[in-house]
């Protein structure tokens with residue numbers, strides 16, 4: 001239990017809420033494994049320090065903090081109505097991409113903590129408990145898996161995930177143990193669906209729609225499906241001075257043709273919000289005077305609905321095969337993560353809409369092109385998401401920025417959504 005005396009704490013006004021968001025987000029941005037930017041990969045030393053900081057913030061906000069077997073920090077607030085009440089989950093992630101912005105994920109965790117703090121300052125008694133969750137593996141940058149921590153709370157961590165290794169050959173199991181966690185406790189991280197009321201997440205939009213329409217907040221209707229794949233092109237090493245061009249089996253030249261083809265397919269699917277990205281490439285043996293023998297690359301394909309994404313994947317596979325055959329190189333491509341398009345809950349969208357309207361704002365509905373923990377949490381409970389305008393729609397970039405005023409509005413809209421849900425629960 002928290003030892004905070006809320007009877008003497010005044011509510012915060014909007015300016016103060018914005019300042020508090022900015023201050024906490026700034027503090028977490030300083031927790032990085034790269035002194036030149038924000039890089040906080042899952043189960044890294046920076047992630048470890050971040051979990052400690054977030055747990056401290058949770059305790060300061062009157063939540064009871066703990067950490068589960070996958071490294072998710074959980075802050076619990078009891079229901080005013082006593083034991084046996086359901087739990088509302090509120091969360092986002094504190095891991096980042098490499099050289100990240102400071103708002104992606106972190107804003108949702110900070111908003112959840114500040115919303116609870118504010119509800120207590122305002123003496124709001126809730127008929128449900130709240131768990132604020134700070135997930136650790138939303139980005140899926142370190143291990144060839146993604147959403148491990150949010151999958152665990154839904155009881156759906158894929159079998160075999162613990163044996164997956166990062167680039168340094170450290171397995172997820174070893175990394176969890178090194179972090180001080182016990183992989184044997186993973187099943188205990190899962191919630192019982194019967195005890196959960198829903199999941200709310202605040203997140204920066206990571207796109208330009210809200211800014212374009214001069215709106216600070218938007219309500220998400222669905223989260224785009226995504227497939228992540230690993231591909232390997234196998235050619236033959238040769239002497240850069242003596243191997244004639246027409247006799248080479250150059251894995252990198254073949255991969256380059258495949259990548260341009262992928263980009264062309266992505267561009268052609270604009271009407272379906274199709275996007276296809278090769279984000280990582282490794283060339284072997286990787287010497288200036290050796291014809292490349294092997295290329296490994298990653299592929300990430302997304303669209304607003306599943307059929308165009310699946311059609312694009314089929315076309316990419318078929319045309320990659322043609323290119324590989326014509327160039328006499330081997331080609332294999334394997335999907336390692338697949339999230340179908342995830343619908344958001346109309347009930348939770350209505351709760352967010354009540355929170356947004358209470359602020360005198362338009363409850364603009366929009367889809368999410370980015371992936372979120374909601375993909376995994378959706379298997380446990382209904383998901384609601386609120387987007388916050390971010391400058392230029394820029395994300396996964398140190399330039400990422402959200403205005404303190406917009407973040408304060410998001411915290412207020414989250415409080416409004418919580419109160420709307422509380423009002424919808426019949427008195428016992």
Ligand code: GLV
Pocket residue numbers: 138139369370371372
């Ligand atoms: C996460 O940010 C993703 O959409 O890849």
Ligand code: MN
Pocket residue numbers: 093104105138203371372
């Ligand atoms: Mn995110």
Ligand code: MN
Pocket residue numbers: 097104139396
């Ligand atoms: Mn991200």
